Amino acid sequence: MFDALSTRLQDVFRSIRGEGRLTEANVEAALREIRMALLEADVNFKVVKAFIDRVRDRAMDQEVLRSLTPAQQVIRIVRDEMLALFGDAQGGLTQTTQSPRVIMLLGLQGSGKTTTAGKLGRWLARQGRHPLLVSTDVRRPAAIQQLSLLGQKAQLRVHDPAGEQDPIARANGALAEAKNLGFDVLIVDTAGRLHIDDALMGELEGIKAAVQPADQLYVADAMTGQDAIKSAGEFNRRIGVTGVVLTKLDGDARGGAALSVVSVVGVPIAFVGSGERLEDLEVFHPDRVVSRVLGMGDVLSLIEKAEAAIDVEDAARLEEKVRLDDFTLEDFRDQLKTIRKMGPLESIIGMIPGMGNIKQLAENKPDEKQLSRIEAIIGSMTQKERRNHQLINGSRRKRIAKGSGATVEEVNRLLKQFAQMRKMLKSLGGMGGGGKKKRRGAFDMLRSLGG
Numbered sequence: 001m002f003d004a005l006s007t008r009l010q011d012v013f014r015s016i017r018g019e020g021r022l023t024e025a026n027v028e029a030a031l032r033e034i035r036m037a038l039l040e041a042d043v044n045f046k047v048v049k050a051f052i053d054r055v056r057d058r059a060m061d062q063e064v065l066r067s068l069t070p071a072q073q074v075i076r077i078v079r080d081e082m083l084a085l086f087g088d089a090q091g092g093l094t095q096t097t098q099s100p101r102v103i104m105l106l107g108l109q110g111s112g113k114t115t116t117a118g119k120l121g122r123w124l125a126r127q128g129r130h131p132l133l134v135s136t137d138v139r140r141p142a143a144i145q146q147l148s149l150l151g152q153k154a155q156l157r158v159h160d161p162a163g164e165q166d167p168i169a170r171a172n173g174a175l176a177e178a179k180n181l182g183f184d185v186l187i188v189d190t191a192g193r194l195h196i197d198d199a200l201m202g203e204l205e206g207i208k209a210a211v212q213p214a215d216q217l218y219v220a221d222a223m224t225g226q227d228a229i230k231s232a233g234e235f236n237r238r239i240g241v242t243g244v245v246l247t248k249l250d251g252d253a254r255g256g257a258a259l260s261v262v263s264v265v266g267v268p269i270a271f272v273g274s275g276e277r278l279e280d281l282e283v284f285h286p287d288r289v290v291s292r293v294l295g296m297g298d299v300l301s302l303i304e305k306a307e308a309a310i311d312v313e314d315a316a317r318l319e320e321k322v323r324l325d326d327f328t329l330e331d332f333r334d335q336l337k338t339i340r341k342m343g344p345l346e347s348i349i350g351m352i353p354g355m356g357n358i359k360q361l362a363e364n365k366p367d368e369k370q371l372s373r374i375e376a377i378i379g380s381m382t383q384k385e386r387r388n389h390q391l392i393n394g395s396r397r398k399r400i401a402k403g404s405g406a407t408v409e410e411v412n413r414l415l416k417q418f419a420q421m422r423k424m425l426k427s428l429g430g431m432g433g434g435g436k437k438k439r440r441g442a443f444d445m446l447r448s449l450g451g
């Protein structure tokens with residue numbers, strides 16, 4: 001989402017790094033470029049002006065200009081000020097002792113409220129919480145059913161008294177059920193409107209008064225940019241908003257909305273949604289986003305994704321196999337599956353520092369289709385072959401190629417890659433000497449990418 005902004009800012013930084021000494025004119029030129037980049041990324045113009053003024057104030061200091069590393073200092077100032085745009089608040093839910101904790105989702109039509117309800121439920125369940133979901137959207141005919149389907153998919157309980165058409169009664173009923181059955185979170189989905197209208201506000205006020213949510217999350221479609229933020233302000237004035245969920249950041253939203261929310265609305269970004277799937281929800285971490293925008297990679301998010309996808313016991317078993325030189329094509333296939341669970345390769349590559357803006361990577365990146373082909377080839381091997389790749393001679397290669405619709409060259413290439421990977425894993429495993437302490441070696445490897 002921040003690709004264009006990120007590329008432009010990195011160009012500016014590269015050009016000032018190229019100057020041995022920085023003059024006021026250099027800095028002013030860089031600031032002009034940064035200003036344009038932010039405006040083009042759809043950051044609110046008032047926010048941009050205040051931001052540039054603050055950076056200029058600090059960067060024009062003679063101490064900065066005459067220091068030995070003026071460019072680095074300017075870059076650090078930009079980074080600090082960008083972080084300051086997000087205030088002190090971190091993402092996630094508010095602190096509360098309320099039990100059950102009630103989370104109410106608000107927002108315009110189609111912004112992603114219902115989807116976010118399902119995602120949040122899954123996210124909470126994964127942390128050992130017991131969420132109950134309820135829809136109060138009695139306006140759109142299929143809305144209640146949509147939440148029930150999502151609940152089924154995420155294996156979450158949805159409160160749905162058949163025939164109950166009063167939003168407040170539905171919310172009250174859900175709260176009572178949560179208390180009776182021991183659910184510790186209640187997620188209340190609400191109806192959306194195309195525009196803010198008094199009927200909707202009245203309804204939301206009623207629900208709020210009935211269930212008294214600890215979190216009132218405003219769900220905003222990032223693709224609508226500044227408009228989304230304007231309505232967030234209106235909802236905040238009339239109902240109250242504790243945090244914003246920015247959805248659809250996977251699309252071609254320019255991301256500027258994210259940099260403007262706190263300054264314009266005065267509430268933190270709690271979560272971001274980056275896809276239609278239930279797992280496409282992340283707690284918002286300002287520092288990571290800023291690092292990403294400024295091209296410092298987003299290794300922490302990458303590690304979290306890896307940790308969510310990789311089972312620790314599996315990882316330990318795998319390391320043991322590598323150590324014993326017992327890593328087979330079957331394991332190789334499992335690894336591919338794990339990588340694919342982490343999401344589209346593009347988004348993973350984008351998080352690795354220094355990789356985000358390598359242009360030719362776009363052409364050379366291993367694509368999803370290739371991965372499916374590899375899986376197909378391994379799939380048409382016999383179990384014996386998968387467990388002992390050395391068995392796979394010429395005639396077996398031909399048979400495997402035929403069975404998977406691949407060419408013999410493709411099979412050869414795969415076997416060669418596998419042999420290389422095996423060797424690489426072996427040498428990596430060898431360095432640590434194995435043993436229990438190196439259990440999470442794969443994560444350490446990812447971590448080391450950041451440092």
Ligand SMILES: Nc1nc2c(ncn2[C@@H]2O[C@H](COP(=O)(O)OP(=O)(O)OP(=O)(O)O)[C@@H](O)[C@H]2O)c(=O)[nH]1
Pocket residue numbers: 107108109110111112113114115116137140143190191192193219247248249250251273274275276280
């Ligand atoms: N690409 C993408 N699509 C999303 C995301 N979040 C939601 N959507 C899609 O946006 C559409 C609308 O989502 P809903 O969750 O139904 O939105 P809503 O706010 O509940 O809509 P109403 O109930 O009609 O007000 C659906 O097609 C979702 O799949 C996201 O983060 N990325």
Ligand SMILES: [Mg+2]
Pocket residue numbers: 113114115137143189190191192
């Ligand atoms: Mg909905």
